[in-house]
Amino acid sequence: MTAVLSVLLLTAGAFFFFAGTVGLLRFPDFYCRLHALTKADNLGMGMLVAGLILQPMAWATRLQLVLTWFLVLVAAATVCHLLARSALRQGLEPWLGDSGEGR
Amino acid sequence: MSSEIAYVIAGAAVFVAGLVGTMGRTHLFWKILGVNFMGSGIFLILIAAAPRLPGEGADPVPQAMVLTGIVVAAASSALALGMALRVVVRSGGPFLSEDAPGPPAERTEPEVDSPGPRT
Amino acid sequence: MSTLVWALDVSVAVLLVALVARAMLTRDLLEAVVLFIAVGLTLSLAWVRLGAPDVALAEAALGAGVTGALFLNAFQRLARTGPGASDAGPDYVIDRGSGSGCGVLRVATVGAAGVLAVTLMTILVGIPLRDAMLAQEVRTSLEQTGVSNPVTGVLLGFRAYDTLFEVCALVVAMVAVWSLDRGNRNFARDPKELREDPVLETLTRLVAPVAGVLAVYLVWSGSSGPGGAFQAAALLAGVGVLLTASGLMRPITSGAPAVRVLGTMGLALFVCVGVGLMPWTGSFLAYPEGWGYAITLVLEGVLTLSIAVILLELFIDVPAAPEVDPRLATVDPTGDPLGRTLTLDGALIRSPEEDE
Numbered sequence: 001m002t003a004v005l006s007v008l009l010l011t012a013g014a015f016f017f018f019a020g021t022v023g024l025l026r027f028p029d030f031y032c033r034l035h036a037l038t039k040a041d042n043l044g045m046g047m048l049v050a051g052l053i054l055q056p057m058a059w060a061t062r063l064q065l066v067l068t069w070f071l072v073l074v075a076a077a078t079v080c081h082l083l084a085r086s087a088l089r090q091g092l093e094p095w096l097g098d099s100g101e102g103r
Numbered sequence: 104m105s106s107e108i109a110y111v112i113a114g115a116a117v118f119v120a121g122l123v124g125t126m127g128r129t130h131l132f133w134k135i136l137g138v139n140f141m142g143s144g145i146f147l148i149l150i151a152a153a154p155r156l157p158g159e160g161a162d163p164v165p166q167a168m169v170l171t172g173i174v175v176a177a178a179s180s181a182l183a184l185g186m187a188l189r190v191v192v193r194s195g196g197p198f199l200s201e202d203a204p205g206p207p208a209e210r211t212e213p214e215v216d217s218p219g220p221r222t
Numbered sequence: 223m224s225t226l227v228w229a230l231d232v233s234v235a236v237l238l239v240a241l242v243a244r245a246m247l248t249r250d251l252l253e254a255v256v257l258f259i260a261v262g263l264t265l266s267l268a269w270v271r272l273g274a275p276d277v278a279l280a281e282a283a284l285g286a287g288v289t290g291a292l293f294l295n296a297f298q299r300l301a302r303t304g305p306g307a308s309d310a311g312p313d314y315v316i317d318r319g320s321g322s323g324c325g326v327l328r329v330a331t332v333g334a335a336g337v338l339a340v341t342l343m344t345i346l347v348g349i350p351l352r353d354a355m356l357a358q359e360v361r362t363s364l365e366q367t368g369v370s371n372p373v374t375g376v377l378l379g380f381r382a383y384d385t386l387f388e389v390c391a392l393v394v395a396m397v398a399v400w401s402l403d404r405g406n407r408n409f410a411r412d413p414k415e416l417r418e419d420p421v422l423e424t425l426t427r428l429v430a431p432v433a434g435v436l437a438v439y440l441v442w443s444g445s446s447g448p449g450g451a452f453q454a455a456a457l458l459a460g461v462g463v464l465l466t467a468s469g470l471m472r473p474i475t476s477g478a479p480a481v482r483v484l485g486t487m488g489l490a491l492f493v494c495v496g497v498g499l500m501p502w503t504g505s506f507l508a509y510p511e512g513w514g515y516a517i518t519l520v521l522e523g524v525l526t527l528s529i530a531v532i533l534l535e536l537f538i539d540v541p542a543a544p545e546v547d548p549r550l551a552t553v554d555p556t557g558d559p560l561g562r563t564l565t566l567d568g569a570l571i572r573s574p575e576e577d578e
Contacts, residue, residue: 071429078425085419106231108347110268113235115342117242123335124246130317132251132293132300136258139289140242143265147238150272152346154354160273162357163372167381170373171388173280174452174529177289178395181536184296185402188541192403197300197314 002054009051016044029095030087034080041076045069107151114147131187131197135180142176234268251300251315255293262286275448276373279440283456288533291463295537302543368514369445377450378518382507386496389489389525396485396532400476400539407475408542416469426461426468433461437530441522445515451522452529459533466538475539481531488528495521 020040027033049069053062121140124133146169153162191197241264245257262285269278301315360372360380367379377385417423437454444450465471474481495517496507503510509517 067432071432074425074428078421081421082419106228107272109228109232109235110272111346112343113238113268115346116239116339119335119339119342120239120242120246122338123331127331128246128317130251132296133246133254133317136254136293137246139258140246140261143242143261143285146277147265147268148346150269150274150277152349154351154357155273156354156357156361159357160275161277162354163360163376164356164381166274166277166373167376168384169274169277170280170377170450170452171384173277173285175388175391177284177292177533178392178536180289181292182395182398184292185399185540188296188299189402191300191314 006051006054009047009054011051013044013047013049013051016040016047020044030092031084031094034083038076038080042073045072045076110147110151114144114151116144117141117147118144120144129198131190131199132184135183135187138183139176139180142172146172231271234264234271238264238268249317251297251317255290255297258293259286259290262290276371276444276450276453279448279453280450280456283453283460287460288456291460292536295540299541299543366514367518368509368512368516369518371444371446371448371450373448374444374450374518374522378521379509379514382492382496386489386492386507389492389529392529392532393486393489396535399536403541406541407539416467419468422464422468423470426464426470430461430465433457437526441519441526444522445518451525454526455529455533458526458530459537462530462534463537466534473538474534476535481535484527484531485535486528488525491524492521 017040020036023036023040024033027036046069049065052065118141121137121142121144123137125137125141128134128137149165149169150161153165155162187197190199194200238261241257241261245254245261248254248257262281265285266278266282269275269281297315357372360376363380364370364372364375367375369375369379437457440449440454440457441451442449444454462471466473476482499508499510500506
């Protein structure tokens with residue numbers, strides 16, 4: 001039972017990373033790509049870690065994995081913020097979609 | 104054994120790519136990148152081609168050598184990049200003087216056909 | 223199942239070659255640097271697959287992290303140096319190439335490279351597999367070093383001499399970077415000004431203590447499992463860069479005596495240990511019976527601090543974006559490989575107009 005759940009979570013995590021990569025290659029704008037990558041980093045990594053935790057392993061290793069996910073989460077969020085802020089300050093205009101109106 | 108062969112072949116390919124790039128590219132930063140890639144290729148060959156005891160990981164002696172190599176490559180890259188920036192100040196471009204693009208009036212500007220500008 | 227694993231290895235190997243080729247062929251320097259970092263991380267995966275976890279840690283921390291960050295740092299200084307893309311002047315971060323390589327020479331180069339690659343691969347794949355003599359010897363003699371991780375045993379026990387010279391190379395690199403363009407250090411920004419980004423500051427406040435504990439753990443567990451001084455030092459250097467960039471710490475430069483002491487302490491201790499043990503054991507860097515573990519641990523701890531400071535200095539105490547003399551825009555730099563166009567104090571000796 002836990003094995004099935006583990007495989008499901010791992011597959012979901014892999015799917016998120018795949019979606020993030022597709023977003024990196026296909027999205028029209030810097031900010032959209034940044035969003036795709038950070039989403040993949042946070043959520044995909046979380047699902048991978050959740051799936052791995054359900055595998056048979058020592059509790060210390062499980063805690064280490066959760067700590068790793070937490071650190072990646074914090075780092076990815078900060079990097080996303082810094083990149084977006086830096087681009088905005090250099091004048092990169094966000095792509096506003098076909099309507100051309102504001103968000 | 105077969106999976107190590109893949110890495111040995113990749114290591115040789117990476118080494119040759121780094122070597123050709125170091126010699127062929129004129130921009131100093133690419134030369135430094137090329138030297139780093141040459142090192143990475145050699146590290147791959149060292150560890151992947153080493154015979155290993157059955158059931159254990161890689162041979163520890165090349166591992167130690169590669170560790171040393173990675174650290175020294177980082178430090179020497181730092182120094183090389185600093186010196187490349189000094190070359191920019193002294194001669195106006197990140198090129199060695201024999202590679203420089205020539206007098207400004209005669210410089211042709213070929214199409215930048217790089218795959219997509221960065222946004 | 224092993225076919226899948228083999229397919230994974232082949233994919234990683236192919237990915238490596240593709241990334242390196244792309245990085246060397248592109249004309250955009252930022253793309254090349256980012257690909258370099260990607261190569262470092264893929265290489266880290268390859269090390270894991272090859273059963274070398276210590277090297278994987280070092281590659282991720284130093285190869286991809288520190289070296290990649292050094293490249294980005296230098297890229298930023300280079301991009302601020304040249305005139306902007308709006309001028310007609312050169313843009314240093316896109317390599318337009320000399321435009322002159324003739325086609326035959328290029329084809330010949332690629333052909334020669336291909337021949338070299340194929341020859342190398344044939345030779346390497348055809349090497350007869352010997353017995354794992356070195357690994358066997360390390361395994362049998364490992365308890366003499368006092369540690370149970372064979373890589374640490376080799377690094378600080380059997381081949382401590384190499385590690386000594388590695389630290390020596392690091393110290394030399396630090397001093398050399400310090401001496402580059404000494405007058406162009408620009409720490410003008412008040413650290414208090416830098417504390418304008420609460421997100422970065424929060425990250426640093428969260429991560430710094432965790433990283434400190436992690437570094438101690440890495441050094442401690444390096445004697446019995448993957449880990450070691452260099453990986454921990456890279457971690458501490460990264461935290462130091464974060465602290466400086468977020469404004470929580472003043473940039474520590476070569477002027478501070480603490481920096482000079484800490485930076486050279488590792489090398490000094492290594493040499494003292496090596497020489498000081500000679501009356502007991504009769505040769506340089508030979509550890510007495512039973513003392514191996516203690517000496518290794520103390521050496522690794524001090525080395526971690528020392529190398530962390532060295533790596534931090536390679537980031538912080540570097541020249542600011544250099545100013546290129548605007549007169550150089552009209553001068554032909556190919557005139558003289560010895561650089562007759564400028565004297566050492568910057569006076570222009572000869573410019574093309576004088577020749578006419």
